[in-house]
Amino acid sequence: MRIAMIGAKGLPSLHPVGGGIETHVENLSRQLVARGHDVTIYVRRYANPQGKKTFKGMRLITLSSWYRKHFDTISHTLISSIHAVTEPYDIIHYHGVGPSTLAWIPRIFKRDARVIVTFHSRDQFHEKWGLFARLYLALGEWTAVKIPHATTVTSHALQLFCRKMFNIDTVYVPNGVNPPKRIPKKGLLKKFKLTSGKYFLCLARLVPHKAQDDAINAFKKLKTTDKLAIVGSASFDDADYAEKLEKLAIKDKRVIFTGHQSGEILKQLIAHSRALVHPSRSEGLSISVLEAMSYGRIVVMSDIPENLELIDHAGISYPLGNVDSLNYAMQWVLDDPVAAKERGDRGKRIIERLYSWEAVSKRMEQVYTGKLSNQYAIETHRQAKATVR
Secondary structure: OEEEEEOOOOOOOOOOOOOHHHHHHHHHHHHHHHOOOEEEEEEEHHHOOOOOOEEOOEEEEEEOOOOOOOOHHHHHHHHHHHHHOOOOOOEEEEEOHHHHOOOHHHHHHOOOOEEEEEEOOOHHHOOOOOHHHHHHHHHHHHHHHHOOOEEEEOOHHHHHHHHHHHOOOOEEOOOOEOOOOOOOOOHHHHHHOOOOOOEEEEEOOOOHHHOHHHHHHHHHOOOOOOEEEEEOOOOOOOHHHHHHHHHHOOOOOOEEEEEOOOHHHHHHHHHOOOEEEEOOOOOOOOHHHHHHHHOOOEEEEEOOHHHHHHHOOOOEEEOOOOHHHHHHHHHHHHHOHHHHHHHHHHHHHHHHHHOEHHHHHHHHHHHHHOOOOHHHHHHHHHHHHHHHO
16 A cells, blocks of 8 residues: 655654654554555654655655744644645555544545554644634544544543543544563663662653653652653653753752653663653543563553553552652562552553554554454443443
């Protein structure tokens, strides 16, 4: 099949940019290429400064965008959609509720293509958005399920939301990871003066809804020589939040900001952490959590539904926004390393069984061909409901 991906800023392995959607698109596309499909990814000019036209078997179409907080994504999606209807694609796949508002373009002008939307998360609740943007993203939730031939969701919680809010059955296709075949070395940790097993890890973009401020405030109350590694960078419209985090930690030398990391050093940071701290206020299905679990790291996470459906006694949750409870959970990890390791090992087994990118790509391939459709979603609705409960 000839497949087009629209909605990602770029590819994280090609240029440091983006978050979960970009990681999802890159890994899914790699697997689809390996399965013999022709995959084209529409990327933004600032995310491909070298102007590469291919990357590891994937074709890249680099187009401009209006580089402003409220217009970057939608302007690039518009230009990409117009370009896509002139190409011989079999599948046009939109990622995110914002880009889905323009999925009508290929539905009208490219009727021989199958249009798919992946509902990654409820973006309207991300704290950086104002009223107009929230209303537009709320519209995007409607278009994500009403316009495409099929809608996929990354969590059972989102699947239930779409059923309850719009009376639409969607197809559950989660995020994934590449389960590690070995534990990576730890030599690169020296760059940040970190010691294996002696630091908590916070891995996410520096944006308000990821709530790194809760992690810092909870960590500062711990009496420990362990450190807190904040791994991630701010996008161009979130610099104020990054400055806020640095001010919070300015008097605590145990808090280390590494900036955006990828490749081998990121693997080492995850694999040798004591635990992943994930205080997020809004998620789809966190790839950071999946990656930490794949290395057997215990995850301390907020109790939003999208997080809870991953745990299955493999991590520890706390009430969203409750810094004292987060502090208590982190202290528990320090006080009972044996129990923490047992939960981490359980999480690793869950990942190996259910969340490999290979399995995800096979499932998405069935969505593309229509073998997994809304009819299938109806049959799995009860299972999703039971999972979230």
